[in-house]
Amino acid sequence: MSSSAIAVKIFEFVILLFSLSVHECAHAWMASRLGDQTARLQGRVTLNPIPHIDLLGTIIFPALVIFGPLVGFRLPFLLIGWAKPTPVITRNLKKIVRDDNLITLAGPASNLILALVAFLGLFITSIAVPGGRALLRSTLEGGLMINGPSELQALVVLSLIAIEINITLLFFNLLPIPPLDGSHLVRNMLPYNAVQKFDRIPGWISYVLMIVFGGVLLGILVNPVIGWASWALMSI
Numbered sequence: 102m103s104s105s106a107i108a109v110k111i112f113e114f115v116i117l118l119f120s121l122s123v124h125e126c127a128h129a130w131m132a133s134r135l136g137d138q139t140a141r142l143q144g145r146v147t148l149n150p151i152p153h154i155d156l157l158g159t160i161i162f163p164a165l166v167i168f169g170p171l172v173g174f175r176l177p178f179l180l181i182g183w184a185k186p187t188p189v190i191t192r193n194l195k196k197i198v199r200d201d202n203l204i205t206l207a208g209p210a211s212n213l214i215l216a217l218v219a220f221l222g223l224f225i226t227s228i229a230v231p232g233g234r235a236l237l238r239s240t241l242e243g244g245l246m247i248n249g250p251s252e253l254q255a256l257v258v259l260s261l262i263a264i265e266i267n268i269t270l271l272f273f274n275l276l277p278i279p280p281l282d283g284s285h286l287v288r289n290m291l292p293y294n295a296v297q298k299f300d301r302i303p304g305w306i307s308y309v310l311m312i313v314f315g316g317v318l319l320g321i322l323v324n325p326v327i328g329w330a331s332w333a334l335m336s337i
Contacts, residue, residue: 127211128187158183
């Protein structure tokens with residue numbers, strides 16, 4: 102594998118780590134704004150990835166997906182990951198259901214914002230930077246311009262990776278699988294008896310669904326969006 106391909110994989114891991122940190126920081130910040138300081142007191146309102154790391158979801162599983170092909174081990178999944186859940190004590194909230202939903206949606210919203218910022222950055226690069234359009238199209242077609250400026254190439258590659266990873270995280274976290282964000286939204290709509298059963302779903306079942314079912318379903322949801330974004334960028 103070429104050095105440029107290895108560099109792209111390192112970019113993927115770093116951007117995933119950053120995106121997960123932004124996601125959890127958004128949860129913690131919104132909880133703090135709505136009256137629950139639990140996450141803030143635990144140091145979770147930060148972009149420092151260390152307080153957010155879940156060993157399996159932040160390090161091991163993403164590393165297998167990203168770096169596995171380097172040693173001939175390939176997992177048939179999109180690049181997903183998860184961090185340590187942000188603690189929220191709902192009794193500290195003024196309007197429990199509404200505020201809990203806002204805290205929940207803050208995470209996926211942060212990933213959407215990151216993807217939009219990266220898309221906007223590529224749009225500006227394409228129309229305002231000399232040679233930017235040609236470099237963007239070359240990268241989208243799977244290559245790099247040999248004589249292109251290395252800093253600009255790195256920026257384009259990072260932005261494209263950021264779009265793909267954050268769109269994937271957006272859809273992944275909205276899946277109704279505990280402890281993903283989508284499960285909190287579903288839980289807040291269930292009657293009391295159903296909530297009791299929902300809360301007793303074993304952790305191992307959640308992890309299996311997150312990795313296997315999530316990986317299969319995500320392709321159906323994510324690929325059309327990534328395809329549209331690529332088409333929009335190619336059309337600039």
